[in-house]
Amino acid sequence: MTELIRYTAAETAAAVAKGEVSAVEVAQAHLDRIGAVDKKVNAFLHVDTEGALSAARAVDEKRAKGEELGPLAGVPLALKDVFTTKGVPTTCGSKILEGWIPPYDATLTTRLKDAGVVILGKTNMDEFAMGSSTENSAYGPTGNPWDLSRIPGGSGGGSAAALAAFEAPLAIGTDTGGSIRQPGAVTGTVGVKPTYGSVSRYGLVAFSSSLDQGGPCARTVLDAALLHEAIAGHDPLDSTSIDAPVPAVVEAAKLRDVRGMRIGVVKEFSGEGYQAGVMQRFDESVELLRELGAEVVEVSCPSFTLALPAYYLIAPSEASSNLARFDAMRYGLRVGDDGSRSAEEVTALTREAGFGPEVKRRIILGTYALSSGYYDAYYGSAQKVRTLISRDFDAAFAGVDVLVSPTTPTTAFPIGERADDPMAMYLADLCTIPSNLAGNAAMSLPVGLAPEDNLPVGLQIIAPAMADDRLYRVGGAVEAALNDKWGHTLLEEAPAL
Amino acid sequence: MPGITREEVAHLARLSRLELQAEELDHFAEQLDVIIGAVARVSEVAGQDVPPTSHPLPLTNVMRADEVRPSLTPDQALAGAPAAEEQRFRVPQILGED
Numbered sequence: 001m002t003e004l005i006r007y008t009a010a011e012t013a014a015a016v017a018k019g020e021v022s023a024v025e026v027a028q029a030h031l032d033r034i035g036a037v038d039k040k041v042n043a044f045l046h047v048d049t050e051g052a053l054s055a056a057r058a059v060d061e062k063r064a065k066g067e068e069l070g071p072l073a074g075v076p077l078a079l080k081d082v083f084t085t086k087g088v089p090t091t092c093g094s095k096i097l098e099g100w101i102p103p104y105d106a107t108l109t110t111r112l113k114d115a116g117v118v119i120l121g122k123t124n125m126d127e128f129a130m131g132s133s134t135e136n137s138a139y140g141p142t143g144n145p146w147d148l149s150r151i152p153g154g155s156g157g158g159s160a161a162a163l164a165a166f167e168a169p170l171a172i173g174t175d176t177g178g179s180i181r182q183p184g185a186v187t188g189t190v191g192v193k194p195t196y197g198s199v200s201r202y203g204l205v206a207f208s209s210s211l212d213q214g215g216p217c218a219r220t221v222l223d224a225a226l227l228h229e230a231i232a233g234h235d236p237l238d239s240t241s242i243d244a245p246v247p248a249v250v251e252a253a254k255l256r257d258v259r260g261m262r263i264g265v266v267k268e269f270s271g272e273g274y275q276a277g278v279m280q281r282f283d284e285s286v287e288l289l290r291e292l293g294a295e296v297v298e299v300s301c302p303s304f305t306l307a308l309p310a311y312y313l314i315a316p317s318e319a320s321s322n323l324a325r326f327d328a329m330r331y332g333l334r335v336g337d338d339g340s341r342s343a344e345e346v347t348a349l350t351r352e353a354g355f356g357p358e359v360k361r362r363i364i365l366g367t368y369a370l371s372s373g374y375y376d377a378y379y380g381s382a383q384k385v386r387t388l389i390s391r392d393f394d395a396a397f398a399g400v401d402v403l404v405s406p407t408t409p410t411t412a413f414p415i416g417e418r419a420d421d422p423m424a425m426y427l428a429d430l431c432t433i434p435s436n437l438a439g440n441a442a443m444s445l446p447v448g449l450a451p452e453d454n455l456p457v458g459l460q461i462i463a464p465a466m467a468d469d470r471l472y473r474v475g476g477a478v479e480a481a482l483n484d485k486w487g488h489t490l491l492e493e494a495p496a497l
Numbered sequence: 498m499p500g501i502t503r504e505e506v507a508h509l510a511r512l513s514r515l516e517l518q519a520e521e522l523d524h525f526a527e528q529l530d531v532i533i534g535a536v537a538r539v540s541e542v543a544g545q546d547v548p549p550t551s552h553p554l555p556l557t558n559v560m561r562a563d564e565v566r567p568s569l570t571p572d573q574a575l576a577g578a579p580a581a582e583e584q585r586f587r588v589p590q591i592l593g594e595d
Contacts, residue, residue: 364515
């Protein structure tokens with residue numbers, strides 16, 4: 001029998017439903033795994049042993065009473081530490097929220113609990129989701145399970161690493177500029193940024209509100225689809241939530257048929273800066289899609305070359321406003337309140353002590369972009385670029401069903417290599433950012449190892465807004481064909497920890 | 498497009514309520530100058546007649562039903578406060594002495 005920690009989420013749920021294993025046994029197996037490997041990986045900031053076992057017991061009791069279980073009941077999950085969890089610490093990877101215990105659950109947290117998902121704990125991340133390596137966490141970096149000296153991507157490096165280290169079969173991330181997809185790509189796991197507005201942001205600590213989107217992380221396309229269906233859907237508590245049915249992603253993941261689909265290769269996402277092994281695996285994936293019966297054409301999206309500059313004006317601008325809430329008055333850290341200082345002085349001292357360098361850089365950059373005299377040239381222009389990018393997508397999707405590109409230009413880089421070189425770090429999100437600016441749906445899927453370093457490469461698939469099912473249709477077909485070819489899944493090649 | 502000076506960074510830090518240290522100011526000024534140099538490329542489109550997009554969804558005035566639902570108790574709302582007194586957030590002085 002396969003070890004419980006290597007089951008997919010779908011297999012786990014089926015085994016629990018049939019009574020082949022109890023949800024408590026499944027939870028305990030994962031807690032034991034975390035205990036055995038997480039000192040090395042550092043995927044978790046907080047492990048909620050008691051909460052996980054009690055949620056698992058509730059699933060077992062429900063089954064014993066003969067009640068119907070949902071499709072993910074009893075399946076363990078690692079939750080990015082940016083969603084609030086009632087009674088369980090939530091830090092966003094920041095010292096300014098160290099020890100904060102939220103008094104309420106995010107809508108996403110509530111949905112997971114209602115689905116019988118067993119939340120194992122909270123995962124490490126770049127502070128307030130700002131970064132591409134998880135090195136910006138105030139609680140130390142996470143290691144990539146493929147090579148612990150390398151980054152697991154970011155900002156959701158903890159969630160992706162937890163999957164690749166078999167600490168959890170499911171995880172939740174948030175994607176503002178690629179924070180689900182890029183960690184997925186560099187850890188050999190699946191990550192999906194759903195259409196903006198399809199997963200509630202209520203209780204998601206805001207970084208850039210017009211870009212932030214929660215989404216599923218998993219080891220298989222079907223597992224990601226099952227989690228997608230569990231968390232997506234309208235929420236009256238989020239004014240930007242889309243009030244429309246969730247696309248049939250689970251059905252699409254099972255289709256495994258891309259015959260007749262039209263697929264566009266984005267011309268702008270290649271060339272200088274792209275690692276040879278990444279392009280090799282990407283080109284092979286495109287060829288595979290052809291062999292599977294899809295029609296492949298090249299597509300040009302000229303405005304995409306301005307996406308990165310526009311993003312690094314829009315996201316910091318929104319962040320500088322959103323992070324104003326950390327004022328040392330209502331929650332979190334307070335420093336220097338000795339009776340002699342004003343509230344304003346205490347706020348400034350607290351923010352200096354509580355925020356890390358990347359967060360400070362972005363707050364200052366955002367304040368700059370929004371200041372009078374620069375607003376039109378910077379923020380105003382960035383908003384125009386956003387329109388041009390949406391138009392490029394619209395023009396492309398008039399001729400093709402989905403677009404494809406590498407998820408990220410390189411494989412996982414060594415921890416420390418780009419830590420104090422912000423511009424080099426920002427390039428990791430070159431291919432993922434346009435979808436955040438336009439608000440459409442995108443997935444990263446493992447398509448092999450780069451020959452030069454034996455590290456995972458991700459294929460990015462992009463679909464129009466509210467056509468998330470197309471991601472799963474293409475992703476499911478590619479995954480099935482590659483697993484057939486290899487005779488196993490990619491993660492089976494990952495080294496033992 | 499002009500770069501950014503150490504003095505400008507100091508001013509922006511004050512506006513952002515960040516009590517930056519001297520060495521941070523030096524370091525950030527240098528890095529922000531590089532970042533701003535790179536992002537300034539967006540001004541290529543400044544003169545173009547393109548409407549701005551602030552948000553991916555064309556939604557306005559979204560309302561939900563005005564229904565009474567459970568909310569936090571004062572104790573719960575104050576549980577994370579750095580300081581509290583008489584069911585209120587206790588804060589340092591906001592107004593001057595006179």
